[in-house]
Amino acid sequence: MDLLRSLPLGLYLEQPITWLHHLDPRVKIAWLMSFLIAPVLANPIWRIALAVLLVAITLTAAIPLRVWKQQMGWLLMLCFFVFILSMVAPDGLGSDSQPRLPADEISFQQPPPTPKPGVVKESASTQKPKATKPVPTENPSKYRYVLFNQGPVKITRKSLDLAINVSTLLFTLIYSTNLFLLTTAPEEITAGIESLMRPLRAFKFPVTEVALTLTLSLRFIPLVLEEVQNLVRSVRTRAINWKKLGIRKSLQLWLMVAERLLENLLLRAEQIASAMKVRGFTSPDRHRVQWHQLRLKKSDWAGLVSLVVLWGARLIWGWET
Structure with a gap:
């Protein structure tokens, strides 16, 4: 194994x-x-x-x-x-991300206020220069x-x-x-699933049959792996030269191995069914064994x-x- x-x-x-x-x-x-x-x-x-x-x-x-x-x-x-x-x-x-502000620092000047009626506008020479307020270039949000x-x-x-x-x-x-x-x-898994599926019996769902099938399938998996391992070892012990066989004969050989694997699995399934019949397992509800x-x-x-x-x-x- x-x-x-x-x-x-x-x-x-x-x-x-x-x-x-x-x-x-x-x-x-x-x-x-x-x-x-x-x-x-x-x-x-x-x-x-x-x-x-x-x-x-x-x-x-x-x-x-x-x-x-x-x-x-x-x-x-x-x-x-x-x-x-x-x-x-x-x-x-689909869209490309762009910064909210341009890379170059740009300062904007506020436009001069409009003069009121009756107020004499000062000449350019007498006006006092106003300091420009640059816009901060740093993004206040740290999101990227x-x-x-x-x-x-x-x-x-x-x-x-x-x-x-x-x-x-x-x-x-x-x-x-x-x-x-x-x-x-595996037995605990099937017992737990059967217990959780009990309310489905009101709808005439075959809960016991499903649990028994799941138990047998979990028990059958090691047998499948054992048969695969035995066939692989039998092929290795014969020291087959795959290069001389070619693709066609290699496929034929693997088809023969797969056919032999299917025959062994069917034989194992028949042996399990015969053993259950001999022990009185004629229906899922009779002679049930509670492991847990x-x-x-x-x-x-x-x-x-x-x-x-x-x-x-x-x-x-x-x-x-």
């Missing part, structure tokens, strides 16, 4: 047991959906706060560094490159649309906001899902209260202006 262990995402961490493992799966599903929905129409500060919150949860849960490095190292690097590329890319704004402009690199406010939004959204969506899968067993008892504890209620506080802050301060 080396292929399954080398996957960068979606692994369940059995040891050590953290406080995230003890949370009810329904509470963790609610937090996951919040992390997926909260960045929508949120300002950049709120998006950064969500990413920092995910990192803080990981640190407080004392997840080993080897797991974080193996699974999240490439994600942090990807988000960093996305941030840099989005920041230096053109922002797509272009933040950095050196050669081909141009960073504007819009490109910076876009870079923050894209990179933080990518990190939040992938990392929150991975953290959920890292601390939640879903009960809300004090830590689960604390997580729900924290979730309410999070959404309260989101609705008050998190909107994009």
Whole structure:
């Protein structure tokens, strides 16, 4: 099962047991959906706060560094490159920004007042020169649309906001899902989803069938990876010279491998179905095995209260202006 262990995402961490493992799966599903929905129409500060919150949860849960490095190292690097590329890319704004005042300093003289009727106008020689009042050239506002402009690199406010939004959204969506899968067993996921879907039974929705199908599919994924690994090893051990085979024969060989993989998977599925029939699993409601008892504890209620506080802050301060 080396292929399954080398996957960068979606692994369940059995040891050590953290406080995230003890949370009810329904509470963790609610937090996951919040992390997926909260960045929508949120300002950049709120998006950064969500990413920092995910990192803080990981640190407080004392997840080993080897797991974080193996699974999240490439994600942090990807988000960093996305941030840099989005920041230096053109922002797509059609108008060019211009300063409010010209570059040269210009002073304007006030026109002489119009003389009143009956008042003798003084001659030019007797008039006293009036001091001209220059207009200040400095912009009283410190707002600048272009933040950095050196050669081909141009960073504007819009490109910076876009870079923050894209990179933080990518990190939040992938990392929150991975953290959920890292601390939640497949059986707990299906039990939590089935519990949350119970109100749909009033509409005659097959909740139990969907939960059973999801459980079997999650259990079938390691078998698929094992079959793929065995076929890849069988091809490697034969030391095939791909250059002599050519493109056509290489495609034929890989089609034969894919056909063999499909046959093995169908055989595994038939064996699982036969084993379920022998043990009396004739319908989803009969002989059901409950792996986990879903009960809300004090830590689960604390997580729900924290979730309410999070959404309260989101609705008050998190909107994009």
